[in-house]
Structures are given as C-alpha cells and as structure tokens.
Amino acid sequence: MESFAEYPVNMQEKICKCAFYQKIPPKRVVIRQGQVADSFYFIISGQAMVTVLDEDKRTGDVKNRILAVLKDGTCFGELAFLYNTTRTATVTSLTTMELISIGRDDFYDIFMSNRGQEPEHIQFLRNCQFTKDWPIQVLLQNPTSCVFHYYKRNQVIVPDSTKNEYIFVVKSGTCQVMKKLDNVKPRKLLQGRAISKENFLTDTYKAKVNTRLRRESIDSTEKHIPWSVTHLNEASNKDKLEPVFLQVQTLKPGDTFGLNILKFDETDVNVPNPHLSLVSNGSEVLMLKKDTFLRHSNDKVKENIRHMFQPFASTKEMQRKLQTAADWKYFKAKQMKELYDNLKKSRPISTKLKI
DSSP states (O other): OHHHHTSOHHHHHHHHHHOEEEEEOTTOEEEOTTSOOOEEEEEEEOOEEEEEEEEOTTTOOEEEEEEEEEOTTOEEOOHHHHTTOOOSSEEEESSOEEEEEEEHHHHHHHHSOOOSSSOHHHHHHHTSGGGTTSOTHHHHHOGGGEEEEEEEEEEEEESOGGGOOEEEEEEEEEEEEEEEEOOOOOOEEEEEEEEOHHHHOOSOEEEEEEOSSOEEEEEEOSTTOOSOEEEEEOOOOOSOOOOEEEEEEEEOTTOEESGGGOOOSGGGTTOOOOOEEEEEEEEEEEEEEHHHHHHTOOHHHHHHHHHHOOOOOOHHHHHHHHHHHHHHHHHHHHHHHHHHHHHHHHSOOOOSOOO
C-alpha cells in the first residue's frame, strides 16, 4: 500500500502488531460526520466516497456534497485524532472494501507517542531557540497542548494559515510553505517612451512556481537590466489561467510555521497573514497550541520571537513580484531573439565547414 509504505519502518512495525483486518460490503458507512472517532484506516482494496453535509445559511436546507473518492492504497480517519474533534466527513464504501484499522489508543501510541515523564518531542522543543525563556514544563502538565505526528509526502498539514490553531515545528524531514496566487501573463512591450531600470524591477526576486502540470523556476534580478526599457502594457487576459502555487519557504528540522504571524498584543495588529498552506515532504512535526504558547509567553519570549522571525510578504506584494518576474522573463527572451536576429542579418552564418 502506497500510504503505508511512506511511513518510517519503525512505525510500520508497530502498525502491523496492532492492526485489524476488516471486510466491508458496498454502500456501508465506515465513518459518519459528527461521530466520535475510534479508528484509523488503510484501504487494501476497493473504493469509498467522502461526503460532507452543508447547510445553506439562507434557506436552511442541508445538502450532501461529495469531497473525494478514496481508492486502494490510501488512508483516512486521522484528522479527528490529530485535532481532537468529531468526524468532519462521512466515508461510505462504493464497492466491497478490505481495510486495515487501528484503534484510538494504538493510533496515539504509534503516531502521537507521549510516554514517560518527558517525551522525546518535548526534549526536542527544549533545544529550540524560540522556546528560550518559555516554561516547557507547562506541556508536561497539559500533554494535549503539544502533540507529535508523522505526515506523509505531499500531505497538506495546514490548508489555510488564517484558520489554524497550532504552531508547527519540524522535527525531521522537510515541509514546504506554499501560497496560492493568480497566474499571470507577461505584459506586452510597446514602442514608446523609455523608463529607468528601477521602474521595471526594483528588487531581487527568486521563487518556485508549482502547478499540477509543471514546476518551473522563475529567477529575476535587477543585474544586467538595460537602462532603456520600453513601457509595459497589460497583455490580453481573455483566457482564464489556472492558479499557481508559489513555494515561499522550505522548512527544515528546527524550523517553525506560525510564529511569524503571531499577534502578542496591539503592536502586532498589522502583521500580515497572507493565507499560506503547509505541505509535508515526509516529516515528523510537533503541533503546539497557539493559545497555550501565548498564555505563557513573557516579555522576553515575545522580544526573542520578534527578533528571530520576519513576517511574510503580503499577498499583494507576492502577486506583484510574480508579475514582475513574468515581465522580465518575457522581456529577456524577446531581447535575446532580437539580438540573435540582428547578428544573423549583419553577419550571415556560414553553413560550410572549414577543414
């Protein structure tokens, strides 16, 4: 199973020791929205449909909305354990299904282990720079305030940073901080008045843009930009473009997500929080509740974090830089083509080989 194989070997061994085999007939509800979670599942074979009940706020009507179809090799049911909530969706078998299930206690033991007086992930936090002067013993008294989990490759940890209750700390592996932006077309160059290079591009910009179909690097810098650049005009935008995902940052062991958007007091009101997502590349992650961290943060902790972390750029600024990068890439390609064409005209290239 693909999802099972992505876990570390020590976790695979623990799963095999405590898992149960189940066979489910078609059209059977496996988990139901709103119920208390008691198991986590791997699909050996078969398919299931994920649905959620939505209520129309105007009419009060309740409709069943399809979210996804799960196939063999995938897993489901962990969200309620991770966030200590009831089931957020209903999963119904479409065909006969073979499942491996893991009970609540075993799930916590394997994926969110908290044994001993001071678990390993708490010891890891003690060595993090941002917890300097922060009372770690609070987490021993309230173990649910800090949990530990392994996230598989390409698993979305945080869909939207503005709706997140946790600070995430990478213990092993890496994660990507992503930003969804509107795709752009390069603005066309018009013949006309020249403008300075500062007006064309004023800062260095490096980013990776991800789409479902491709991944490309956009690298634009103010070096070697000619002093005379013609005026830019918006290109035709008749065709609707698919959104792109900008890789804002790669998090490595010890790095955090969520600290640079914390608002300790009224002085932090204007800290931008540009709707970011966090995606795992295969990583062990600690999840520390924001309200617990804020409640026990003294002035030293606040000052330390403000010096350590810089806020992310706003959505508007990221969108502007993406447009600038597209403009520069188009302009550079156009200039190179014109230069090559002029060279061919002034100095015809011989096709004969000299021996």
